[in-house]
Amino acid sequence: MARTPFELKGKTVFVAGHRGMVGSALARRLSRENVELKTVRRSEVDLRDQAAVFDWFAKTRPQVVFLAAAKVGGIVANNTLRGEFLYENLVIAANVIHAAHVNGAEKLMFLGSSCIYPKLAPQPLREDAMLTGPLEPTNEPYAIAKIAGIKMVEAYRSQYGCDFINVMPTNLYGPGDNYHPEFSHVVAALIRRFHEAKVSGASNVVVWGTGTPRREFLYVDDLADACIHLMKTYSDEELVNIGTGEDITIAEFARVVAKTVGYTGGISFDPSRPDGTPRKWLDVSRLAKLGWRASTSLEDGIRLAYQAYLREQKQAAE
Structure with missing residues (x-):
């Protein structure tokens, strides 16, 4: 089961969800590895369709799988589309994990989410805090689907000896x-x-919530680098948090974004909008012991993210 270091070189690697933010970052990072990258569009294989997934895996037989596909969104999406978030994320995880096992994948990484931890768990959030208390109600369906995926990876590892691992990213951008x-x-x-x-010359921007919750933010290309590092060097049943080890209030973060964008007007807060979990700060000591730390500062990351936003808006307008 446990084979470290795990050699990626020369392997057929499937990134599930390659068009999403996380999947596309993984694909960028894998371009620096000597691998045969496999991706598939939803129009070709819908990962919610069990028969289609099983057929694709049987034909392609990827040796390595990064399961980054998921239905994702912010606090409003999570709280509004509760049935979709639960159903779609459950079936995606179940289909891909089982297909990888049946078709002899050498290694699989399942990407969870920091929302799996209880709403009022002690901070920073340790990996063993999962299932020790009630979840944040606004994203409970998504969290339950992710917990089910984690437990499926654990079960296939213990029952079948699959070299499948779980990682838990913090908030990404x-x-x-x-x-x-x-x-x-x-x-x-x-x-x-x-x-x-900034473009419209507005004198004030309203930020949802009170501004007091604290959040940790990780640049997505740092996440991809951590995933490649762990795929090569880690093989155990314990899940691994991936984050920066630092957090910031939403109010402070809003000021960082405003400064980066070049907005000079006022900022106010709307407490009628939900705050979500009071704090989500990951304990990344396990990750640090495994030899990886984030390298992109929040200021640099927001600058890069804003540049990407401008490029994407320009492309969409063409």
């Missing part, structure tokens, strides 16, 4: 993010809001 005005994550939402305010 960067190229390929979703900038939907209602359903985006906080970083993308604020980049868009401050940019539009």
Whole structure:
């Protein structure tokens, strides 16, 4: 089961969800490895379709799988599309994990989410905090689907001897993010809001919530680098948090984004909007012991993310 270091060189590697923010970052990072990268569009194989997934795996037989495909969104999307978030993420995880096992994948990495941890778990969030208390209600369906995926990886590892591992990223941002005005994550939402305010000359930008919750933010290309590092060097049943080890209040973060975008107007907060979990700060000591630390500062990451946003807006307008 446990084979470290694991050699990626020369392997057929499938990135599930390659068009998403995380999957595209993994594909960029894998281009620096000597691998045969396999991807598939939803129009070709819908990962929610068990028969289609099983057929594709039987024909392609990837040796390595990064399971980054998921239905994702911010606090409003999670709380509004509760059935979709639970169903789609459950079936994607079940289909890909089982197909990888049946078709002899040498190694699989399942990417969870920091929302799997209880709403009021002690900070920083240790990996063993999972299932020790109630979840944040607004994203409970998504969290339960991710927990099921984690447990499926653990079960296949213990029952079948599969070299499958779990990693838990913190809040992510960067190229390929979703900038939907209602359903985006906080970083993308604020980049868009401050940019539009700058362009329109608005005197004030309203940020959802009280501004007091604390969040940890990781640039998505750092996540991809951590995933490649762990795929090569880690093989155990314990999940591994991936983050920066530092957090910031939403109010402070909003000021960082505003400064980066060049917005000079006022910032106010709307406490009628949900705050979500009071704090999500990952304990990354396990990751550090495994030899990896984030290298992109928040200021540099937001600058890169804003540049990516401008490029994507220009492409969309062409």
